[in-house]
Amino acid sequence: MPVRLNPNLLPDLLTSIQQSQVNMNAATQQLSSGRSVNQLSDNPAAVATLVGNHSQFAQDDQFLQNIGALQTRLQVSDATLSNVVTVLTRAISIGTEGANGTLSPADRQAVAGEVQGLTSQLLSLANTAYQGTYIFSGTAVTTQPFTLNPATNAVTYNGNTNTTSVQISSGNSINTSVPGSQLFTNATGNAFGALQNLYSSLVSGNNIGQAVVQVNSALSQVGVQRVFYGNALNQINLSQSFLNQEKINLSSQENTLISADPAKAATDFAQAQIANQATLSATGRILNLPTLLDFLK
Secondary structure (H helix, E strand, C coil): CCCCCCHHHHHHHHHHHHHHHHHHHHHHHHHHHCECCCCHHHCHHHHHHHHHHHHHHHHHHHHHHHHHHHHHHHHHHHHHHHHHHHHHHHHHHHHHHHHCCCCCHHHHHHHHHHHHHHHHHHHHHHCCEECCEECCCCCCCCCCCEEEECCCCEEEECCCCCCCEEEEECCEEEECCCCHHHHHEECCEEHHHHHHHHHHHHHHCCCHHHHHHHHHHHHHHHHHHHHHHHHHHHHHHHHHHHHHHHHHHHHHHHHHHHECCHHHHHHHHHHHHHHHHHHHHHHHHHHCCCCHHHHHC
């Protein structure tokens, strides 16, 4: 006598089959992808954490890009000021030599010519550009900051006194430069004015010692302002280390959240496969059909 299908059993049988197939598919996907979370429904809490982590990771990448661009610019600025220190130190040496009274007028003229050369070097350094923009012109980065009037040998600052800042980590911004007027034409120490006075003093033989004092003041002013670049480089190096470590931590957390356990996934697959086969076999016997697939057709 043929076995009759109890209609009340069909929903439970289909649900059991579908669930075992879902479990098999999930285990298969974990084994193939190496991830325990492949879609939102796998672990909504983990996915929410991952979304936040990915956002933070992208933000850290942007901060590191900002740091990379700023770091080189600061290094170029600091190296330039190191050369400025060399120029002014040489000028002091020349002035000291000229002030000791042992040089003849001809010798003073010769060293005065060297001071002119140092002024030209200083002008070139003060007009240093990096990647097509001037580093000592404030925010007027496309304007050459200093120009020399050949008639008077006076140097004019053409930039501005503004500064810009760059964000290098969450809630942490840093200024990118010191305006050239603060470095080279400051009232506390005017490098160009001091060199011009030293030149004139050497030519005339008068007030050379006073001119040397002015150059020394200009050198001190450059040294004081140069501290900004050293501090800025230290700050961005610290931020760079922090951001790189945070990215490592985020990657580690992601790995912990979503990495599949291969042994567990294989066990889950085997169990789901056994459950699926058992359900199909039992259903086939109940329905008295060769296979459930025949019934579903």
